[in-house]
Structures are given as C-alpha cells and as structure tokens.
Amino acid sequence: PRSIWLSRHGESEFNLSGQIGGDADLSPRGQLYARALPDLVRKSAGDLPLTVWTSTLKRTGQTARFLPFEKLSWKALDELDSGVCDSLTYAEIEQKYPADFKSRDDDKYNYRYLGGESYRDVVIRLEPIIMELERSENILIVTHQAVLRCIYAYFMGMNQEQSPWMEVPLHCLIKLTPRAYGTVEDRLHANI
Numbered sequence: 001p002r003s004i005w006l007s008r009h010g011e012s013e014f015n016l017s018g019q020i021g022g023d024a025d026l027s028p029r030g031q032l033y034a035r036a037l038p039d040l041v042r043k044s045a046g047d048l049p050l051t052v053w054t055s056t057l058k059r060t061g062q063t064a065r066f067l068p069f070e071k072l073s074w075k076a077l078d079e080l081d082s083g084v085c086d087s088l089t090y091a092e093i094e095q096k097y098p099a100d101f102k103s104r105d106d107d108k109y110n111y112r113y114l115g116g117e118s119y120r121d122v123v124i125r126l127e128p129i130i131m132e133l134e135r136s137e138n139i140l141i142v143t144h145q146a147v148l149r150c151i152y153a154y155f156m157g158m159n160q161e162q163s164p165w166m167e168v169p170l171h172c173l174i175k176l177t178p179r180a181y182g183t184v185e186d187r188l189h190a191n192i
C-alpha cells in the first residue's frame, strides 16, 4: 500500500519568539530534530527510498538536510502568506489590526491576511501538489503548519473548513496510508 509521510519543519527561531511567517533558521532544538529525522524515517519507512519535498523556505530545507534522499523544493509548499502580518506575533497582530484579528477567529478558513492568503487560498494552490502526490510513490513532505493541515485534511477526508484548527505538533513524523475504508494514520514523535 502506498503511504505518504508528512512532517512540519523543526522548531525555528520564529517559533521560539512567537513570530509568524518569515524565513528564519532552525533553533538549536529544531536542528536536533533534523539530526533525528533520518532515524525516525527509517523506523517508519524501513529501507524504502523516499523522495523528499520541501518548501522554498530555509527551515524546511534545513530540516531535510540529513535525509539521504532526493529532494525537491516547491513554492506551493511555502507557509500561508500572512501579508502585512508577516513576522509579527499574535499579540502584535491583535494590537495593530484588532478587527482583522477578530475576523480571523470568526472564520479562520476564509480569512485572508491583508496582502496575503487565506486557508482557502492555500487549499487551491495545493491542487497541483495533491495531483502530483496522487501519482507519485514514497513521498515525504516537510512543510509548514497551515500547509500540513490542508494536506492532512485532504488525505483524511476531513472537511477543509475544520483544518485551520487542527493540532499538528512539531517534531512528529506522520505516516498516512490510504485504504479502501479510509486512511490509516501512524505518528512517531522524536525524542528530543
């Protein structure tokens, strides 16, 4: 059976400071995840040679760096574009753009950041990725929280409108195996 592996990038410097978006490097802990990932993948996929898809942002490339596989980076896997709010913390967004902050909470799926994207936009830009995934085998995707939520929801057959609220932890490798009766999920957490 064909499986798909998914992971968020390791913890970044922006994750530590609570800033969204940006193109930060991995934190020291995030680098430990990058070091741990080859073993985690071996535990989950055995000797199967995978192909790794990353975004074009530094933190996903740095996370995939020690994987002994072919790598491909896709702009379509970049994190949801938070427009004018890029590099701000949620507290700063609430202070600078209170009405927007509330609109996002009211309808997170459809809310589009000023000069940026909504989850709905991300789902649309992921269509080519999903199509390519459907006809590929043994792909490991290292991407970002919002993007991972959308891909995960697609393969789990969930309503996309729920995906913005889904919990996707850092430092966890998710294996999804589509079956006739539904997708089987297996999660491995890195011990770091």
Ligand code: F6P
Pocket (backbone or CB within 6 Å): 015, 019, 020, 021, 022, 079, 080, 082, 144, 145, 146, 164
């Ligand atoms: O904080 C990490 C991050 O990937 C941000 O870059 C991004 O804006 C955010 O998560 C997406 O999560 P949410 O839609 O819950 O704000």
